[in-house]
Amino acid sequence: MEILQDSAITPDDKLIPSAQCQEAFCRFILARTGIIIQAHQFDNLRSAVSSACKRFGYASAFEYLTKLEQGANPPRELEFLISAITVRESYFFRDQYQIDFIRDIWLPGVMPKKPSGEKRLRIWSAGCSGGEEVYTIAILLMEALLDVQTWDINLLGTDINSVVLSDAASGIYKDWAFRTTPKHIQDKYFVKKDGAFLLHQNVRKMAQFKYLNLNEETFSHNLDTTHPFDMILCRNVFIYLDHRTVQGILKNFVSLLSPDGILILGASDLVETNIPGLELCRHQNMFYYQHRQEVFAPAKEIRPSVRPPIEDKHPPKRVQEKAPLPKKTASATPDPKPQKKTTVREEVIVMDRNGLWHEIPVFVDAYTADHGEDAFLTGMKAKALAGLGNVAAAVDLCNHSIELDKTCKYCYYIKATILIEMGKLEDAQHALRRAIYLDHHFFEAHFHLGQLLVRFHNYKAGLKSLRNALELVEKADQERLLFIEQELTCGQLVEILKSEIGVYDARDGKG
Ligand SMILES: C[S@@+](CC[C@H](N)C(=O)[O-])C[C@H]1O[C@@H](n2cnc3c(N)ncnc32)[C@H](O)[C@@H]1O
CATH class of the missing domain: 1.10.155 (Chemotaxis Receptor Methyltransferase Cher; domain 1)
Structure with missing residues (x-):
């Protein structure tokens, strides 16, 4: 010092x-x-x-x-x-694919596996922020279990940020927290109060919140839970942590999971395949980890106490009538190929980074009315639609953006990211290859292609793509944020790539 x-x-x-x-x-x-x-x-x-x-x-x-x-x-x-x-960004019913999986596959499947008569569920949201994730699970349980009051349910939310924990306990949320929540669910479980929304007390009392630093080696002792967890959610937390910390946390998670327990990470968290005690599994377009080697099988029949899934999966989103054009903000992601419309593009990139998906279509439409269609902006509008849950329209719009400019690598790349979300991984690979064909130095595309290939156990080709990405990103400005990747810098991508390459190197030759 x-x-x-x-x-x-x-x-x-x-x-x-x-x-x-x-x-x-x-x-x-x-x-x-x-x-x-x-x-x-x-x-x-x-x-x-x-x-x-x-x-x-x-x-x-x-x-x-x-x-x-x-x-x-x-x-x-x-x-x-x-x-x-700490970055506290969270919202209810975040990630439709994971929500669908938990409600339609995991929940109906976990109950028959319980010893007869046991009606106990332990679920932990590690890095719970303001409680949106925990309460989403509580609502899913309320909707799914007819006899929910007869169950012994322990929903735990922990976080290192004590401010978010007190917000979680209050159960009061602004409208933005419901941007992907079915309207009928919001109406059913929340009451409007002073311009915000208060969660019903019967849901609030299902959850407990605690301060917990996941970086403490001994954190499992601080949980004082006598039963292991059926499910641990640690979504969108690892992206902020260093690799060594993540490894330690994963080890602790394994020791806290029940034999049939599962771990769910965020869709943008690093997916590793060789975590001792955890098997990487895939359901349609989402990944999760199953404790031990047993692959989680979808339940063939739904028990009578389970209600049918919530129907309104993709309700019409409440798009704002009119959104103000955002203030000009310097983007940390400069368009590598400066063009006439750089400033407008940067503005949209910043809006996307801030999750202003409702505003982007309005912004792009206003721009188009004055200047005509622009392929890149159309692609970004498509990305916003995908963020709002309208993936089918998003893909159509991506195709349109490509028609507008077949040489726009970003349009293919955006399309690929949406296809990945949809689980259309073959089509996503194709789009990424097009993007790379247009620009061999497009390391974000090499990175995603590499990740897709290794997920399909094609380690040789995957490693090649990851190494390409590493070689290219090492030469870039290490502080630059990646194109449309929330909060991730080139420097961080270097670390991620080194770690992934290390993991998959061992498997090289088996692909
Ligand atoms: C982006 S939020 C994710 C919230 C929620 N899991 C979701 O996906 O919507 C990340 C949360 O992780 C918490 N966090 C970061 N580092 C942590 C640590 N070492 N221990 C516990 N929580 C941590 C932050 O305080 C923040 O609330």
Whole structure:
């Protein structure tokens, strides 16, 4: 720590960490939580440190850091920092494929496997954010089990961010949290209150929330659960953590799963195939991990206490009538081939990154009315439609964008990402190959192609694509965000690729 003696002049300057001090904060956060602070989060980190100093009375960022490192501060001082730097994005009924799987396949299948008379379910959402995920499961159970009140159900949500945990306990949500929720479900389980939506108490009381740092090696002891979990959800958490931390967490998960238990990660989390004690399984277009070697088989018959699935899978989305054009924001993903419409493209990329899918179609339509159709923007509109759950229209629109410009690699790439979501993996491969044909340096496309190939156990070809991606991405600006990949930088992709290549190298030759 000797290097960190800030020589700043004014007292306020001292509250903002210098470059070295900032690096030390990043190291501290990584060591304590496993979270990698990315370059685009640095501003946020600096302002969080400065606010923390003011709030807790530290004279400098360095002093605050020293106290944190010594563990001499009350936990709230650490919690303040963690709350500021964690990404809490979550919403109800996130990822339709996983929801369909849980409701239609897993739930009907798990009950017949229980010892006779046992009506107990243990489900854990690790990295639960504001509770949207846990309550989605609670609602699925309410809908599926006619005799839900006779079941011993333990729904646990844990997170490292204490602010989100108190939000979860309150059960109050803004409209945006329902962007993929069937309307009749929102109406049935929530009441409008002061411009927000309050979850019914009978659902709220099904879940418990707890503070838990997944990076603590001994976290399993802090769960004080006497029964193993039937299902662990850890969705969209690993993407923020370093590889070593993820390996440790997975090991703990294995020890906490029941013999038939499953683990579900987020669709954009890294898929690894060689996790001891877990078998990677696929159901249509989603992946999950099955404890031990037993492959989870869809139940042939549905028990009488199970209601039919919720019907309205893709309800009409409540698209805003009119969305304001977003403020111009610098995108961290520069279009590698600057063209006339770079600025507009960047704006749409930023909107996509912020999940403003309702606004993108309005924005693109307004642009088109003035300037005519643009292949790239049409592709991005298609991506937004897919984000809103309208995948069929999204694919049609992608095809149209390709008709507009058959040389637009991004259109093929966007189409591929949508096809992957839909589980049309062969077609996705084809689209990725087209994108690569148009630009051999398109490392995002090499990366996805490699991932698809190894998922199909074609390790030789998959490794080749992953190595191509690595070679190319190593030459790129390491702080650049990847094209339409939430929050992932080139530097992180390098780490992911190295780790994936290491995993699949062992299988080379068997593909
Ligand atoms: C993007 S949210 C995902 C929420 C939810 N699982 C979903 O998919 O909608 C990621 C959550 O992981 C939590 N998280 C990050 N690192 C963590 C750690 N080391 N231990 C526990 N939770 C962590 C964050 O606080 C945040 O609430």
